[in-house]
Amino acid sequence: xxxxxxxxxxxxxxxxxxxxxxxxxxxxxxxxxxxxxxxxxxxxxxxxxxxxxxxxxxxxxxxxxxxxxxxxxxxxxxxxxxxxxxxxxxxxxxxxxxxxxxxxxxxxxxxxxxxxxxxxxxxxxxxxxxxxxxxxxxxxxxxxxxxxxxxxxxxxxxxxxxxxxxxxxxxxxxxxxxxxxxxxxxxxxxxxxxxxxxxxxxxxxxxxxxxxxxxxxxxxxxxxxxxxxxxxxxxxxxxxxxxxxxxxxxxxxxxxxxxxxxxxxxxxxxxxxxxxxxxxxxxxxxxxxxxxxxxxxxxxxxxxxxxxxxxxxxxxxxxxxxxxxxxx
Amino acid sequence: xxxxxxxxxxxxxxxxxxxxxxxxxxxxxxxxxxxxxxxxxxxxxxxxxxxxxxxxxxxxxxxxxxxxxxxxxxxxxxxxxxxxxxxxxxxxxxxxxxxxxxxxxxxxxxxxxxxxxxxxxxxxxxxxxxxxxxxxxxxxxxxxxxxxxxxxxxxxxxxxxxxxxxxxxxxxxxxxxxxxxxxxxxxxxxxxxxxxxxxxxxxxxxxxxxxxxxxxxxxxxxxxxxxxxxxxxxxxxxxxxxxxxxxxxxxxxxxxxxxxxxxxxxxxxxxxxxxxxxxxxxxxx
Numbered sequence: 001x002x003x004x005x006x007x008x009x010x011x012x013x014x015x016x017x018x019x020x021x022x023x024x025x026x027x028x029x030x031x032x033x034x035x036x037x038x039x040x041x042x043x044x045x046x047x048x049x050x051x052x053x054x055x056x057x058x059x060x061x062x063x064x065x066x067x068x069x070x071x072x073x074x075x076x077x078x079x080x081x082x083x084x085x086x087x088x089x090x091x092x093x094x095x096x097x098x099x100x101x102x103x104x105x106x107x108x109x110x111x112x113x114x115x116x117x118x119x120x121x122x123x124x125x126x127x128x129x130x131x132x133x134x135x136x137x138x139x140x141x142x143x144x145x146x147x148x149x150x151x152x153x154x155x156x157x158x159x160x161x162x163x164x165x166x167x168x169x170x171x172x173x174x175x176x177x178x179x180x181x182x183x184x185x186x187x188x189x190x191x192x193x194x195x196x197x198x199x200x201x202x203x204x205x206x207x208x209x210x211x212x213x214x215x216x217x218x219x220x221x222x223x224x225x226x227x228x229x230x231x232x233x234x235x236x237x238x239x240x241x242x243x244x245x246x247x248x249x250x251x252x253x254x255x256x257x258x259x260x261x262x263x264x265x266x267x268x269x270x271x272x273x274x275x276x277x278x279x280x281x282x283x284x285x286x287x288x289x290x291x292x293x294x295x296x297x298x299x300x301x302x303x304x305x306x307x308x309x310x311x312x313x314x315x316x317x318x319x320x321x322x323x324x325x326x327x328x
Numbered sequence: 329x330x331x332x333x334x335x336x337x338x339x340x341x342x343x344x345x346x347x348x349x350x351x352x353x354x355x356x357x358x359x360x361x362x363x364x365x366x367x368x369x370x371x372x373x374x375x376x377x378x379x380x381x382x383x384x385x386x387x388x389x390x391x392x393x394x395x396x397x398x399x400x401x402x403x404x405x406x407x408x409x410x411x412x413x414x415x416x417x418x419x420x421x422x423x424x425x426x427x428x429x430x431x432x433x434x435x436x437x438x439x440x441x442x443x444x445x446x447x448x449x450x451x452x453x454x455x456x457x458x459x460x461x462x463x464x465x466x467x468x469x470x471x472x473x474x475x476x477x478x479x480x481x482x483x484x485x486x487x488x489x490x491x492x493x494x495x496x497x498x499x500x501x502x503x504x505x506x507x508x509x510x511x512x513x514x515x516x517x518x519x520x521x522x523x524x525x526x527x528x529x530x531x532x533x534x535x536x537x538x539x540x541x542x543x544x545x546x547x548x549x550x551x552x553x554x555x556x557x558x559x560x561x562x563x564x565x566x567x568x569x570x571x572x573x574x575x576x577x578x579x580x581x582x583x584x585x586x587x588x589x590x591x592x593x594x595x596x597x598x599x600x601x602x603x604x605x606x607x608x609x610x611x612x613x
Contacts, residue, residue: 005361016366022335032513037438038514039436039516040432040518043431043432043520044428044433044444044490044516045514046425046429047425047429047448047490050482050485051451054419054463054481054482055451055456055482056456056459057457057462057465057466058456058460058462058463059454059456059459059462061459061462062458062459062461062462072464072465072485119356122345122352122353122356123353126345127345127349127350127353131600131603133353133357134596134599134603135355136355136357136361138359138595138602139360139595139599142590142591142595142602143364143591144547144562144566144588146566146567147367147584147587147588148363150566150569150570150581150583151363151584153575153580154366154370154581155363157378159379160379160383160603162366162383194359194363198360199606202606202607203606203607206607206608248453251453251455254455255457255458257457262567262570279334280400283458287552290460290461291464291552296461299460299461302447304458306455306458307455307458310455
């Protein structure tokens with residue numbers, strides 16, 4: 001993280017302030033002093049105000065709501081302590097959603113980041129038309145998740161889907177992508193991968209390009225293969241970037257909602273993620289409880305548990321990635 | 329290191345990639361584009377064409393009929409209009425507020441500036457989506473349910489814009505110009521308006537378009553706080569198309585193609601700059 005270079009020569013932007021005479025200074029000068037001291041805070045304030053009111057406050061208030069029997073329409077029905085949480089721990093739908101969330105997260109994140117590394121390595125070769133290839137891999141990322149989910153719902157259709165058609169060409173029987181748990185998880189993960197692999201590849205590519213070239217040259221003089229150079233020079237050099245993408249993907253992956261929600265067009269309104277909840281994630285369950293069944297207290301308990309899980313996984317991820325990447 | 333110097337144009341930095349690399353990239357590119365093309369393909373055909381034993385990759389002749397059905401099924405004009413208002417307002421606001429804040433963090437010195445900037449970066453890691461229940465209650469209390477400001481106001485300024493514009497100011501706003509303006513007695517805001525903003529206008533434009541696309545694509549929060557019948561955005565209208573009693577793929581994907589069109593247009597125009605912005609953020613972030 002680069003930070004604003006604090007300039008050593010303290011002249012120019014900072015006007016000397018003579019405190020004893022401040023009162024007698026012309027208003028213009030005093031205004032100038034105020035301007036320099038206060039305006040910076042005023043112009044960064046909107047960010048903190050918006051984030052505080054619409055981001056942080058609701059998140060923290062979720063903890064308070066989760067301790068109540070709170071109905072979305074009828075409001076607070078009284079403090080119940082940890083009752084929502086004890087109920088949650090005995091709720092098999094919660095465990096099912098947790099399992100699905102973890103499975104989808106693992107299936108989509110790890111292959112995706114590996115693929116992104118490989119793609120970045122390809123893009124890092126001296127290519128003709130670099131701008132074209134880079135734009136091409138980023139394209140899926142700017143398409144709305146809602147549209148992507150609808151297209152993939154068709155691609156993975158049981159009867160007329162093109163994936164089943166292609167599988168049929170090599171003699172595989174049609175897969176019912178929505179009914180089977182593992183199949184639905186594969187299909188949904190492929191959506192996530194489609195949207196994010198290129199984006200992460202560009203982030204890796206940017207990091208790779210700042211690896212000093214002499215490191216590669218000396219490795220080549222030592223006769224290292226491209227494969228070895230990649231794993232023992234490139235990957236360790238971009239370790240901080242890999243950590244960054246792993247954490248960001250974790251935070252996003254555990255909150256997966258739109259892809260599974262729209263994967264089953266017929267069941268979209270219910271939000272149960274398939275007839276047997278095969279692909280209902282935690283955020284989908286939160287949505288179902290909160291906005292379909294109006295149980296705000298219970299829904300908030302789900303949110304807060306997920307928040308804790310995200311914190312925990314982010315920390316574990318951080319330590320793990322650091323260790324793996326440093327081995328090289 | 330004489331040898332190394334002599335060999336400087338090494339195969340890592342300059343040598344061109346072989347046909348194998350290009351072949352792999354072509355495959356990746358096809359995978360990127362195919363779902364979009366497929367969406368358009370289905371949109372151009374009658375639903376019965378889906379049952380063909382061998383799917384054809386040639387567009388059919390039903391595109392306009394299907395698009396017409398989209399407008400008959402949901403009020404897609406209203407949805408487009410709403411999305412335009414939401415994404416437009418959010419983009420302009422992020423340009424103004426993001427550039428102001430970015431300018432402050434890059435070029436003004438104030439107590440705690442660096443620490444506050446780190447806080448800005450940190451907030452982008454906070455899973456605020458999980459606060460959706462109280463956020464909904466807040467909007468109800470404000471009587472904002474079903475109104476566009478419920479979607480606009482929380483998105484008026486994001487960490488990403490502040491970060492992006494701080495980067496731009498670091499690059500393009502020289503200290504000398506700011507000092508000159510100050511010596512001439514310009515206030516901070518005047519300095520910003522006459523010196524900093526003109527210098528970063530190109531980056532601000534790209535950031536604005538990027539924010540526009542993000543706001544246009546947003547789904548989770550609009551789905552919750554907007555009324556699908558009275559105040560849908562394009563993405564919410566898409567989910568309405570998808571929730572019919574039977575799955576009408578031609579209809580759904582006609583809607584999806586329409587929803588994607590403006591974003592793909594912007595992307596084609598500005599791809600180079602958007603790629604640049606993302607990659608720069610990665611290195612310096």
